[in-house]
Amino acid sequence: MDELSIGPGTRVSLNFALTLEDGSEIDNNFGSDPVSFVFGDGNVLAGFEQKLVGLVAGDTKEIAVNPEDGFGQPNPNNIQEVKRSSFGPEELSLGLVCSFADAEGGELPGVIVGLDEQTVTVDFNHPLAGRTVIFKVAIHSVAVEEVH
Structure with missing residues (x-):
């Protein structure tokens, strides 16, 4: 049986580090419990989420998210x-x-x-507006999300 990959209808558990292009770290939860989200629930940046599609438990990846797909351009x-x-x-x-x-x-x-x-x-712009952000992720689990 094939491993379940990230996509609609899945719950994803992962660790991540968030940095800017210059390497300065914004957030990092490696060394802590992984965070979980349901794909498509709006709790993570859509541009980040789309780049997770197809990954499976055990995968690691570095993902660049440009401003248009991330925090937007300053207004x-x-x-x-x-x-x-x-x-x-x-x-x-x-x-x-x-x-x-x-x-x-x-x-x-x-x-x-x-x-x-x-x-x-x-x-009042988001502090990361106009910035490309880099996510380093380690996928811990991908499961079917049960609809309640």
Whole structure:
């Protein structure tokens, strides 16, 4: 019997390392328990998921995901100016990540990219927007996902 390969209707368990093209590491769960996801459930980047298709338990692979298939390109409309008075007395600095409420009441992180006495410029683009990311994966298991 052939080994089950990654594709629609499967649950995948894997370890991964996420780096940028320059080798700087963003995340790594090697040495920890593997993570699992159901193929197509939207919990992983579609561009990453598609490059896993056909892999089986025991496979390792390095996968480059370009911005269009990953975190997208930066959108200039996602850079907003906010009144300095909206922040209260806290100390602000370039690169500081702040949390804002979105229209649905969820949490939206933004990075301060500029500030003066009157305004704070906040970038709401994903921090990895515009970047090619490299995933190194080790597939632990591929199973049929039971529909509930």
